[in-house]
Amino acid sequence: MVKVLYIAGPVIVLLMLSRFLTGTTRRERLAVILGWLFPGLGHIYLGERRRGLFLGGLIVGTFLAGLVLAHFRCISPFDRHPIWAVAHFFGGLLSLGTWGATQSLHIEADYATYQVGCLYVGIATLLNILVIIDAFDHAEARPDLGPAGAAS
DSSP, X not given: OHHHHXXXXXXXXXXXXXXXXXXXXXXXXXXHHHHHHSTTHHHHHTTOHHHHHHHHHHHHHHXXXXXXXXXXXXXXXXXXXXXXXXXXXXXXXXXXXHHHHHTTOOOOSOOTTHHHHHHHHHHHHHHHHHHHHHHHHHHHHOTTOOTTTSOO
């Protein structure tokens, strides 16, 4: 069963990627990619500045709160928490930058707030999936508007 998942997982991802690249407009793709790179950026690209700043601010705030609670030691896709790497992937540059900046930190003790901090960071990055979907939905719903033409 595990071998099937090792094969089926990448195949499904490639099929979804193919559909995304061929079945969407440039505007939709850019909104999704920018939203993945940094929370809220997809909305800002669509001209929805307030919405992008609000949603991005919520995600970044939750992410930072989690980092503080976990003493900046909860982002480590290969060493400490490989399963959380799935969630952290959706944080884009936020997760990647944090991982680069904190990879030299090691867990020295089991802090009372460590697990809660890990959960906050995971929730923030997973919440970004919904924000990315929302950006895609807004790009799809108003294809006639360019980045500067969308209402805020």
